[in-house]
Amino acid sequence: MMPPPTLVAFGLDLRLADHPALTAAAKSGAPVIPVFVLDDAAPDCWRPGGASRWWLHGSLAALDASLRELGSRLIVRRGETISTLAALAGETGARTVHMTRRYEPWAMALEARLHRELPAHGIELRRFGGSLLFEPEAVRTKTGDPYKVFTPFWRAALSGAPPRPAKPAPRTLLSPAAWPNSEPPGGWNLRTASPDWAAGLREAWEPGEANAHDALDRLLAGPIAAYPGDRDRPDRAGTSRLSPHLHFGEISPATIWHRVHHHGADEAGPVKFLAEIGWREFSYHLLSQFPDLPDKPFRAEFASFPWRDDAAALTAWKRGQTGYPLVDAGMRQLRATGWMHNRVRMVAASFLVKHLRIGWRRGAAWFWDNLVDADLASNPASWQWVAGCGADAAPYFRIFNPVKQGETFDPDGAYVRRWVPELARLPASLIHAPWQASALELAAAGLQLGRDYPLPIVDHAAARNAALAALKAMG
């Protein structure tokens, strides 16, 4: 007699390799029913934005295809999580649900409810790690408090036991006697056909576990050696581009950690790259300890900061029409590809928060809707860091100069030329500050400022001084 099947409820863990919840189900000898429940109505659930939904569609399709190679498949259902899982258990006779632990406040509340309420349906819930290298409660100061500064956090994390070894994907999965019905995810409208705003996403990305591993391979084959410097160059392919794969759990941080560590544990490139994985860990550590992170400034005095309400400026920022080429290039890259280079994210975010003095939550909301790697830990933690109200935040006088940043990190202007083509014919010496071009130079570049490309919507020096004054007044 076959034991009752186990439901493996997928979330942000859309992979087969190094998936403790799946591996445990496979090893138990019971049939495995992989399910994904889209619960858009869960309270405060931060439903994925447009770019994330596009990615989710592709990632679910890839997971289903991988499961079919093992003779299994992915069952997808849309609805309230608890009743949907209970219904599936009723249809299949399942008595156990496996899932990977999550750390978003709404997800932790949902898991607590599942833990409480599933037994009434005769179902046992088992939760597993796998989305982080270190569980948040495992990294504590000597007094037992959570860390609030990155460097001691990461030092303490690295000084303990190394992350568990990555598990291989299960080689076989037992099928149930009969598969329950699955909805066609195509009917979920995760990807809208018209208007086809996703053309740029398709060109830039391919979701799925295999592509996540390809991205890691590419990093290790070359860019990792020059990572400490090249990661800051938006005109080069110096970053890993792993963020959306990691967000959706197509690859586990433990897999990354061990492969990078094996590649060169003491070299500057691997150390720096793993520190970026560390920032992801730190953000989750913060979110799990301070669930208000997405909504409230970590430093409470910022609650009274007089953010400006300037709809026209906000729109100009979103559209990449601020008149500052590096900011505009980044904002257009975001809209076109669902991603923005990290260095440019800092500059664009700083511009919104300091030059325009528009609140960080407005910026975070736009990023949430447009990033394929939109993440409820990293996104608000990083915005708060830039705004100066976060944990371990930049000092208030640290205001990025978008011209200087462009000249330093995009010295030839290649990045700006790519994303702001109306400036493409300007020489490198003018491309980050086109308003300094003479009439002759503008004519030679076929450019009329104010018509083809905006004049700066604020003056850098004046905006900088106003931000410094406002921040000083708050303290």
Added chain:
DNA sequence: TTTTGAGTTGTTCGA
């Protein structure tokens, strides 16, 4: 309890 050293990513000014 008190003390001490340190803290992702910058800019500007004046010598």
Added chain:
DNA sequence: GTCGAACAACTCAAA
């Protein structure tokens, strides 16, 4: 053009 100092003071984490 290059360099060091100033930009503030505070909080965190460990000794």
